[in-house]
Amino acid sequence: DGGITQSPKxxxxxxxxxxxxxxxxxxxxxxxxxxRQDPGQGLRLIYYSQIxxxxxxxxxxxxxxxxxxxxxxxxxxxxxxxxxxxAFYLCASxxxxxxxxxxxxxxxxxxxx
Amino acid sequence: GNSxxxxxxxxxxxxxxxxxxxxxxxxxxxxxxxxxxxxPGEGLQLLLKATKADDKGSNKGFEATYRKETxxxxxxxxxxxxxxxxxxxxxxxxxxxxxxxxFGGGTRLMVKP
Numbered sequence: 001d002g003g004i005t006q007s008p009k010x011x012x013x014x015x016x017x018x019x020x021x022x023x024x025x026x027x028x029x030x031x032x033x034x035x036r037q038d039p040g041q042g043l044r045l046i047y048y049s050q051i052x053x054x055x056x057x058x059x060x061x062x063x064x065x066x067x068x069x070x071x072x073x074x075x076x077x078x079x080x081x082x083x084x085x086x087a088f089y090l091c092a093s094x095x096x097x098x099x100x101x102x103x104x105x106x107x108x109x110x111x112x113x
Numbered sequence: 114g115n116s117x118x119x120x121x122x123x124x125x126x127x128x129x130x131x132x133x134x135x136x137x138x139x140x141x142x143x144x145x146x147x148x149x150x151x152x153p154g155e156g157l158q159l160l161l162k163a164t165k166a167d168d169k170g171s172n173k174g175f176e177a178t179y180r181k182e183t184x185x186x187x188x189x190x191x192x193x194x195x196x197x198x199x200x201x202x203x204x205x206x207x208x209x210x211x212x213x214x215x216f217g218g219g220t221r222l223m224v225k226p
Contacts, residue, residue, distance in 0.1 A: 004156075031212050042202060042218040043157075050212075090156055094212045100145055100164075102214055104156035 003027065004105035006091050011110045013085075021076045021108045023091035029103070030096045032074035036060060037088040037107075046089075049074055050096060078110065085112045115140045115207045119217035122200075126193055126224050134188040134201055134220045136177075142208025146170075146179050146186040149202040151219070157202060160188075193224045 004025045013019045025032065031050045035043040045058030049068040063082025068074055074093075078085045088109050092102040120135040138144065145164045149157040161170030166181035175190045186203060203217040 042216040100206050100212055101159050106156045
């Protein structure tokens with residue numbers, strides 16, 4: 001089945017450690033996105049990429065980094081510089097032609113203590 | 114810039130009640146409008162969309178009409194079920210925003226038997 005996978009579903013880290021969240025899609029989409037969701041709030045865009053080896057900052061990129069070495073993969077690293085990293089992280093992808101719908105993965109809940 | 118405003122929740126209804134979740138937007142040009150649904154602990158799923166004024170999106174008994182004159186895209190359902198309990202997000206894709214989505218803050222719906 002085509003879709004987006006994120007792993008792991010739950011992740012626990014100590015403060016000061018970097019952590020990388022995985023996102024893989026087999027939908028052959030050119031564009032991929034990372035969002036952060038805090039309790040009771042909407043989604044905020046962290047980074048997005050529309051082509052391999054290129055990506056742009058979203059609204060809240062500070063303390064995060066990404067790479068896009070393959071079309072299918074868009075990992076997000078939460079660095080120790082991110083002041084409040086505990087959140088629910090959602091990855092999405094979309095085609096850049098035709099339908100403008102974004103497809104979302106199941107999310108990773110990161111807890112940093 | 115683009116923005117989306119949703120009514121704050123939670124919205125609590127009894128089964129078979131009528132549902133309205135208000136959504137208004139601010140955008141330049143001719144945005145596409147979306148409703149996404151998020152079930153507990155999961156990612157977002159597209160519920161319905163509309164791409165031009167007066168279009169009605171519908172799915173699973175839910176519907177919303179793109180009203181350019183009132184810049185609104187209210188979500189309605191005639192008879193809710195317990196299984197409709199979720200968080201609902203209104204979103205827009207601006208004319209000049211590539212495939213970027215701007216989300217509202219989300220509205221939690223709780224349906225009691």
